[in-house]
Amino acid sequence: MYMGHLRKFGNWGSVAAKLIASNALKLPSFHDEVRMWVFEEVLPNGEKLTDVINKTNENVKYLPGIKLGRNVVADPDLENAVKEANMLVFVTPHQFMGGICKKLKGKVTGEVEAISLVKGMEVKKEGPCMISSLISKELGINSCVLMGANIANEIAVEKFSEATVGYRESREIADTWVQLFSTPYFMVTPVHDVEGVELCGTLKNVVAIAAGFVDGLDMGNNTKAAIMRIGLREMRALSKLLFPSVKDSTFFESCGVADVITTCLGGRNRRVAEAFAQSGGKRSFDELEAKMLQGQKLQGVSTAREVYEVLNHCGWLEMFPLFSTVHQICTGRLKPEAIVHYRDHKA
Amino acid sequence: MYMGHLRKFGNWGSVAAKLIASNALKLPSFHDEVRMWVFEEVLPNGEKLTDVINKTNENVKYLPGIKLGRNVVADPDLENAVKEANMLVFVTPHQFMGGICKKLKGKVTGEVEAISLVKGMEVKKEGPCMISSLISKELGINSCVLMGANIANEIAVEKFSEATVGYRESREIADTWVQLFSTPYFMVTPVHDVEGVELCGTLKNVVAIAAGFVDGLDMGNNTKAAIMRIGLREMRALSKLLFPSVKDSTFFESCGVADVITTCLGGRNRRVAEAFAQSGGKRSFDELEAKMLQGQKLQGVSTAREVYEVLNHCGWLEMFPLFSTVHQICTGRLKPEAIVHYRDHKA
Numbered sequence: 001m002y003m004g005h006l007r008k009f010g011n012w013g014s015v016a017a018k019l020i021a022s023n024a025l026k027l028p029s030f031h032d033e034v035r036m037w038v039f040e041e042v043l044p045n046g047e048k049l050t051d052v053i054n055k056t057n058e059n060v061k062y063l064p065g066i067k068l069g070r071n072v073v074a075d076p077d078l079e080n081a082v083k084e085a086n087m088l089v090f091v092t093p094h095q096f097m098g099g100i101c102k103k104l105k106g107k108v109t110g111e112v113e114a115i116s117l118v119k120g121m122e123v124k125k126e127g128p129c130m131i132s133s134l135i136s137k138e139l140g141i142n143s144c145v146l147m148g149a150n151i152a153n154e155i156a157v158e159k160f161s162e163a164t165v166g167y168r169e170s171r172e173i174a175d176t177w178v179q180l181f182s183t184p185y186f187m188v189t190p191v192h193d194v195e196g197v198e199l200c201g202t203l204k205n206v207v208a209i210a211a212g213f214v215d216g217l218d219m220g221n222n223t224k225a226a227i228m229r230i231g232l233r234e235m236r237a238l239s240k241l242l243f244p245s246v247k248d249s250t251f252f253e254s255c256g257v258a259d260v261i262t263t264c265l266g267g268r269n270r271r272v273a274e275a276f277a278q279s280g281g282k283r284s285f286d287e288l289e290a291k292m293l294q295g296q297k298l299q300g301v302s303t304a305r306e307v308y309e310v311l312n313h314c315g316w317l318e319m320f321p322l323f324s325t326v327h328q329i330c331t332g333r334l335k336p337e338a339i340v341h342y343r344d345h346k347a
Numbered sequence: 348m349y350m351g352h353l354r355k356f357g358n359w360g361s362v363a364a365k366l367i368a369s370n371a372l373k374l375p376s377f378h379d380e381v382r383m384w385v386f387e388e389v390l391p392n393g394e395k396l397t398d399v400i401n402k403t404n405e406n407v408k409y410l411p412g413i414k415l416g417r418n419v420v421a422d423p424d425l426e427n428a429v430k431e432a433n434m435l436v437f438v439t440p441h442q443f444m445g446g447i448c449k450k451l452k453g454k455v456t457g458e459v460e461a462i463s464l465v466k467g468m469e470v471k472k473e474g475p476c477m478i479s480s481l482i483s484k485e486l487g488i489n490s491c492v493l494m495g496a497n498i499a500n501e502i503a504v505e506k507f508s509e510a511t512v513g514y515r516e517s518r519e520i521a522d523t524w525v526q527l528f529s530t531p532y533f534m535v536t537p538v539h540d541v542e543g544v545e546l547c548g549t550l551k552n553v554v555a556i557a558a559g560f561v562d563g564l565d566m567g568n569n570t571k572a573a574i575m576r577i578g579l580r581e582m583r584a585l586s587k588l589l590f591p592s593v594k595d596s597t598f599f600e601s602c603g604v605a606d607v608i609t610t611c612l613g614g615r616n617r618r619v620a621e622a623f624a625q626s627g628g629k630r631s632f633d634e635l636e637a638k639m640l641q642g643q644k645l646q647g648v649s650t651a652r653e654v655y656e657v658l659n660h661c662g663w664l665e666m667f668p669l670f671s672t673v674h675q676i677c678t679g680r681l682k683p684e685a686i687v688h689y690r691d692h693k694a
Contacts, residue, residue: 220501228605257604261575265572
């Protein structure tokens, strides 16, 4: 078993390790040991992060106070971490996935299955660059995805939550991943629609930006619910245009409606968009990000741009008024108020 | 044109009158005058409510500060209000609909169309008692419904919102209602699924009770999103069991996902359920209602009981863990914490 996780994403990666570790111990069909690749850091006291994780069984930097399980072993060496693993769990920011796959090429052999928890793949003009496809293409292995309304810190303290596993072909493999992640407080449902599930995890960030504008303009719950609904509809419509195999029912799953709700209630995309609208669009997203996010970047703003380019390229702008309006507000071409000033083009 | 509205519901009725009045003036296909039946009351200063509405063009008691439109005429006489009307809009608490229909029997003649904005019909063991069916049966006329994420006070000040018109047969009639209600800030979509749309307006209140429990127990956004999603799924599954013609797509409309969101973010069902959970279930709903709602009753608690009886009667309890758990928490048989302690029986 291998768990990849990097700094700045160590939070969700550590929680996923905790879920997996408890099941790996409990279920006889899995090896006990969960090896977790950790991007090495030296802590202020001079100790190495992996050493401290292995000594204390806590990710003291990214998930302090939570025991990961005694069968989790942190490993700073990527190649060593995947050695002999036959189940690979990817949890990193999406921009690192290309490099990681390159490093792993040829190192992963035999009957290996992968699952990606990576949200926010890029959407290029010629189509989205799915992380599950990247893994399959680069490593020659099958990859499922796991998405959903998953705020790491809430799952870490065992509050009830759900997730969706998207799979391409084998229901049996999907069921294995469901077994590995499910706990009484974390309910996982398999869905035969890997693209639909994965696209949800990316496109919802554009909806969160729209919801943040509504909050910043103090438009109330009615308007916010309407914008979230229209956003969900555009997510569904665009996913189906990009992949005709995508199913409507996927958007009723945790990865769909529930993740839209969570992301539009909390979340940094919503928060920074709220501040942007409060400033009347006068403070740029770059400025607000720098001030509010300590160097992290918002995925919603760049995804909105990527989506806009696809829509423009394909002649679909009119069909997606919310998505295109979000981008135009982000770039200053439209005022934040424009988020509710468009016609109802049925996507 | 006739608008029925009663005290305690005068808020939404008045807002609906305002929407209709603006379109009746603007569109040549409608008569200008909007006659609005108002349950007569004597105001503290001794004046009659209908007189004041007609003098000031405001419903000073239930929607103060908002001009209804100079073509709205308040009428305290039900029979007179519907005389010569060929479009009837019903907006009253659901428990008055039986009596109103009895009084109107035989008084409504010719080519008359109705629409019901009444949320929360009863769900009897032998099936739900749809208000649209009641109107059709008692008055011998066709009835559409209009539901959605519609907080009256937010629409009154022209904040962006949406609604869904459910129709049984004639798309043409549905389009007429859409014309009559739509404004640039109120977007209405017709859906060929009168039962699905109407059931949404009732069942969402049970979901709001569940969301209130989650809030009261301070379980966080993840859990709340999961509970809202499961609630939406059970709404859909139960509606389809009761009426096989109900469509999945209806639950993506404003009456479905958006109304669930609005009702679970604000709303009195959520608020009282939150207080109930905060008290550990020790204060009864009756007590909390009396204290928090000035004599009004929650629809969610009684709907949860009615739904439980249907599920029990039909042997469907296991298929609807959220709905049945809500009722058992309301009656004290289960603790509020039980809202997240059930197995995932796929509805």
